[in-house]
Amino acid sequence: MTDAIDDAPALSAITYDELVVGKRIGPFEERVTADLAGRLAGPIGEPRTVAAAPPAVFPVLFLRALRRGLGGIPAGGILAKQELEFHAPLAVGTTAQVTMWIGAKEVRRERPFVTVEFDVRDAHGVQAVSGRKVIVWPTGPGQEAGR
């Protein structure tokens, strides 16, 4: 959607029906700075010095990609599940490449669930982390639009 996160809307206006399964979005470049990694290595926001990205960096990279790719989580969206698979460490200072896509859309118990897949690679294309978020999308079947 946009190269600059600050230019992206804070909330997605994309409806459940508009989401296209399988269409890759990105990759988005994300610098894993010492500040980002250090403020997620210990208590949130308290700076520490680390050489490798702590695991808490990756949900942040997922959220940043989600905002850049889809305009974030829509108002009223609820994060239901998250999965992370770690393949290789990511050094602080790396420019990561984050690609996302809609992995699945399904209605379960009359609620619309959207699975968003993420793939994080280092600057050489080596996969560091993969994962997904399952979000209850607020504008799908059975939901009140714009909630």
Added chain:
Amino acid sequence: MSARGEFPNVSETVTQASIDAYAELSGDFNPLHVDPVAAAASEFGGIIAHGPIALHAFLRAATDWLGVEALPPGSRVAVTYRAPTRPGDTIGCALTGAADADPLEAACVSQDGTTVVTVRATLP
């Protein structure tokens, strides 16, 4: 007890400052997290933290337990969000199964006993 020793008892108090810091880092400025008026009008009745904030105690405990900065290749973490976390909550994490189980099972629980997150993790 596992050969790695006891699973660390990590807890973290969630504040509006930590939520604001997380919004800044993640770019997720959903009003539910940063706008008290909009959040009060929502189904949650007030500010709630970003979901991964509730997971943070587990991730810190896991890296402390393994003595690493980054989780090793082959690690897997699967999270189910059970309840919202709010400013002022203190979230602690503890194993709910055996320390040598694969996957490990853990829960992040608030000070009033509410399970906010459950985790199944493989930590090689």
